[in-house]
Ligand SMILES: NC(=O)C1=CN([C@@H]2O[C@H](COP(=O)(O)OP(=O)(O)OC[C@H]3O[C@@H](n4cnc5c(N)ncnc54)[C@H](O)[C@@H]3O)[C@@H](O)[C@H]2O)C=CC1
């Protein structure tokens with residue numbers, strides 16, 4: 001039995017992925033704070049929705065998907081029901097395995113995960129790190145759960161905040177870029193729907209090329225950039241506005257925020 005505690009956006013994305021991966025609804029328990037949310041989850045997925053204590057008692061694998069700010073109170077609630085035979089997987093930004101272990105007590109195996117919302121289309125990037133009492137078996141269990149919904153990479157926990165900034169938040173940067181490019185299309189007089197279509201297909205095509213060609217992004221960009229042409233005119237403006245420096249600063253700020261989250 002697997003339980004997802006705090007089934008909001010990320011928890012539901014993971015829940016839907018588990019169902020698509022072939023887990024049967026009766027093998028999954030979810031928890032939610034609001035009764036309307038619990039009803040919606042029952043209706044959508046046919047899973048059991050209980051309180052946190054009940055979920056922690058009945059499941060061997062617990063996926064904690066509450067916000068970092070709600071993690072301490074959730075851990076206090078479930079601590080009496082979790083043992084060294086359980087596996088606790090936390091997907092919260094900034095929450096260290098040490099934070100979880102200290103509040104659960106005992107030798108509870110903890111795996112820290114940072115995934116992202118493309119889990120909804122089985123294209124997540126999930127990075128995982130073992131806590132002090134988590135063994136190879138526990139890491140494999142986490143990989144088995146996450147690999148049907150995307151790519152999984154093991155990383156040292158010291159890199160988790162950076163990964164949160166890069167791939168956890170990453171999809172938001174691309175959606176932001178799409179918004180900005182669509183606005184540019186509007187500025188040039190293009191209908192919004194057509195602009196969105198063009199930008200979406202360009203970004204999907206570019207992403208697939210990047211992933212499947214194995215080429216370095218610089219080579220792929222240079223192939224688009226004709227001497228004296230249109231692309232270099234745009235790149236010159238991006239450089240003038242220091243867009244690359246803005247990305248460096250932005251992702252560093254996200255990393256710093258991830259580091260702060262465990263302290264509320
Ligand atoms: N949204 C994203 O792209 C990603 C989010 N995360 C992490 O996932 C976690 C959840 O984020 P979101 O899904 O975006 O937030 P959310 O607010 O949509 O989900 C959190 C859910 O937990 C529920 N909750 C809070 N305390 C509870 C309790 N004691 N018992 C039961 N349910 C409780 C809330 O009602 C809410 O539905 C965060 O820790 C975040 O860092 C990680 C990777 C990506």
Ligand SMILES: O=C(O)[C@@H]1CCC=N1
Nearest residue numbers: 092093164168169170
């Ligand atoms: O914005 C956040 O804090 C979460 C963590 C990674 C993506 N969303």
